[in-house]
Amino acid sequence: MSRRQENAPRTALVTGGGRGIGRAISEGLAAMCGNLCINYSGDAAAAEETAGRCRRINPDLHVITVKADISSADEADALVKRVIDEFGRIDILVNNAGITRDGLLLTMKEEDFDRVIAVNLKGTFNCCRAAVKKMVRQRYGRIINLSSVTGVHGNAGQVNYAASKAGIIGMTKSMAKELAGRNITVNAIAPGMIETDMTAVLSDQVKEAILTQIPMHRAGCPEDVAQAVKFFASDDSGYFTGQILCPDGGMGM
Numbered sequence: 001m002s003r004r005q006e007n008a009p010r011t012a013l014v015t016g017g018g019r020g021i022g023r024a025i026s027e028g029l030a031a032m033c034g035n036l037c038i039n040y041s042g043d044a045a046a047a048e049e050t051a052g053r054c055r056r057i058n059p060d061l062h063v064i065t066v067k068a069d070i071s072s073a074d075e076a077d078a079l080v081k082r083v084i085d086e087f088g089r090i091d092i093l094v095n096n097a098g099i100t101r102d103g104l105l106l107t108m109k110e111e112d113f114d115r116v117i118a119v120n121l122k123g124t125f126n127c128c129r130a131a132v133k134k135m136v137r138q139r140y141g142r143i144i145n146l147s148s149v150t151g152v153h154g155n156a157g158q159v160n161y162a163a164s165k166a167g168i169i170g171m172t173k174s175m176a177k178e179l180a181g182r183n184i185t186v187n188a189i190a191p192g193m194i195e196t197d198m199t200a201v202l203s204d205q206v207k208e209a210i211l212t213q214i215p216m217h218r219a220g221c222p223e224d225v226a227q228a229v230k231f232f233a234s235d236d237s238g239y240f241t242g243q244i245l246c247p248d249g250g251m252g253m
């Protein structure tokens with residue numbers, strides 16, 4: 001049984017929620033939440049623009065934008081504290097923030113391996129650990145972690161990114177087992193190729209090569225991922241935990 005009353009407004013935090021997939025997730029949650037925190041690390045203007053879009057979707061929404069580098073445990077703690085100070089609780093945590101620093105193993109710099117692990121994997125851990133303290137007391141929580149098809153199947157040139165995203169899957173399942181008894185679900189989403197700034201840097205040749213691996217022969221859009229997030233964030237998904245959902249046009253089959 002949830003301690004969150006059916007009609008009580010939900011409070012959500014989306015890391016890296018100002019652009020790309022994070023923006024679509026913020027907009028998707030705007031319609032089903034009463035309070036929303038959009039985290040960003042650098043681009044305040046994009047986060048403010050997303051906040052404005054969310055307010056237009058739901059004029060009753062309370063939305064704040066908060067700058068924090070989630071790879072820092074102190075900044076992740078302060079981010080979650082700000083949400084709780086502002087709204088009194090945290091119901092939904094979407095660990096969306098992520099980066100790539102692609103390169104082949106032979107030439108990959110140690111700093112590029114470390115930074116990708118620090119943001120994608122440790123950043124997810126930092127935010128989960130901070131939020132779970134409150135969720136346990138609430139006896140309610142929905143955590144959704146962004147993994148990737150690369151974390152499931154691997155990808156040449158992405159040893160660091162694949163390790164971080166595979167780590168997120170292991171972490172998601174472990175946290176799901178730890179927290180199931182506290183009415184906190186933890187699920188992951190492993191998208192295929194989605195059109196955002198992250199994939200815009202790929203050459204046409206690389207994009208074409210990826211498209212040949214997608215049975216639907218097209219890239220996805222951020223809203224395809226947001227739909228999956230909305231499901232895991234909703235009360236309708238209450239009996240799903242430790243699951244990996246793949247909006248990937250069939251790429252992972």
Ligand code: NAD
Nearest residue numbers: 016020021041069070096097098146148191193194196198
């Ligand atoms: P993007 O680069 O457009 O957005 C990433 C967001 O993360 C940005 O808002 C950025 O500011 C934020 N961010 C980066 N470092 C941060 C830090 N240290 N602290 C706080 N925020 C930080 O990328 P996207 O395509 O929208 O990706 C969103 C998520 O989806 C990522 O986790 C990514 O790995 C994952 N993903 C993307 C694809 C794809 O094809 N685009 C596929 C699979 C998974």
